[in-house]
Amino acid sequence: MSQRHAAFGIAGIGFALRNAVQQAGGWYARPTGSLITAQPSTSFAAACVMNPVRSLARPANFTGFDPWSFFDYRKFVYPDVYDANEALLCNRYKSHGSVVERYMPPKPFSHWNPLLDPELDRRTKYFNFRLYTSFVCYRSLWGFSKTDLQSRVLAAYKSVNLAIATGDMRYAEPFVTESMLLRLTGEVTRRGRAARVEWRMVSEPDPRDIKLVCGTVVQNPLKQGRLHFVQWTARVPSRQVVAVYDARGNLIAGDPHKELDVVDYWVFERPILKALVAPRPGPQGAEWRLLERLQT
Known part of the structure; x- marks a missing residue:
């Protein structure tokens, strides 16, 4: 790899980190509001973190097809917010309702072995x-x-x-x-x-x-x-x-x-x-x- 390629790589990583810092709180923080109405993530900073090299090629006014918008990674972190099925489950079941394993205090051993x-x-x-x-x-x-x-x-x-x-x-x-x-x-x-x-x-x-x-x-x-x-x-x-x-x-x-x-x-x-x-x-x-x- 030439020095020019290495410099472009370092610049790409730096640019991605800068975007991530600038938009921090927007793509990984827990949102407020309704669980069901929360919108999926289309943050450019998130895409930069997932693929730093791609961040150099995307113009600021990009409006075309964006495959990264279909991967809502926040569902893995906050599924109770961004996944409608998980949100319904979390809203419906706040407690299991019964004790699964009723503990009994230990007793002395009664067998010789x-x-x-x-x-x-x-x-x-x-x-x-x-x-x-x-x-x-x-x-x-x-x-x-x-x-x-x-x-x-x-x-x-x-x-x-x-x-x-x-x-x-x-x-x-x-x-x-x-x-x-x-x-x-x-x-x-x-x-x-x-x-x-x-x-x-x-x-x-x-x-x-x-x-x-x-x-x-x-x-x-x-x-x-x-x-x-x-x-x-x-x-x-x-x-x-x-x-x-x-x-x-x-x-x-x-x-x-x-x-x-x-x-x-x-x-x-x-x-x-x-x-x-x-x-x-x-x-x-x-x-x-x-x-x-x-x-x-």
């Missing part, structure tokens, strides 16, 4: 589930971090318990699914307004003390497209004080002076757009939310 004990099979199954779910989360979600998920679980744990104690569901609403919000509201309604609940967390766990003991990945009910749901079962240890009083102020349950060691198993769920190679942001507004409180 651990290799023949059913408990070993169950522990191995949960280990494989955690490994696969972690792999899917890291591969499919931009910026996924177990530390962030553990912090989210702790914030939800405190807010939901506070909502149950006070009867104000506004504390729980950002952290729970719609079905769980209805169940919590019904729980408070059945308790009655006359009852008063005092709840406080004496010892707040560190986010690292929250263990993700079981994970599952399930496709949407229609079994179509990239929309999947990830469910993590979190083990949350804490030290609490709970006391319930009737309308006359008489203590009917709990003890305001007794601290209890409590271990809860809560299932959190998040919709994702499963990816093969590159992670995606996921459906708009998707967040880890409480799906179920397991009774163990």
Whole structure:
């Protein structure tokens, strides 16, 4: 390759990068507005990134046939915005609705040979589930971090318990699914307004003390497209004080002076757009939310 060809090549790459920087935010950023009405990408900067050499040959006032306009690469990054089928699925299914794998805490081995004990099979199954779910989360979600998920679980744990104690569901609403919000509201309604609940967390766990003991990945009910749901079962240890009083102020349950060691198993769920190679942001507004409180 001659020096002239090398210079043209470097100039072409520089020109492509300059166009990409100038139009940044237009071809790769998540757009606003309706999922269905979002327009496909025809950005020249995108074509420059896909094929830098082509950028030198296209005039500024080019109006002819452009094969690159038929390749809407943004469907691979934001399918919930630029793919009508994925958009309909994401709009229709905000939650899977049920717990796929109900976790059971480990039990002591009962057989003299651990290799023949059913408990070993169950522990191995949960280990494989955690490994696969972690792999899917890291591969499919931009910026996924177990530390962030553990912090989210702790914030939800405190807010939901506070909502149950006070009867104000506004504390729980950002952290729970719609079905769980209805169940919590019904729980408070059945308790009655006359009852008063005092709840406080004496010892707040560190986010690292929250263990993700079981994970599952399930496709949407229609079994179509990239929309999947990830469910993590979190083990949350804490030290609490709970006391319930009737309308006359008489203590009917709990003890305001007794601290209890409590271990809860809560299932959190998040919709994702499963990816093969590159992670995606996921459906708009998707967040880890409480799906179920397991009774163990």
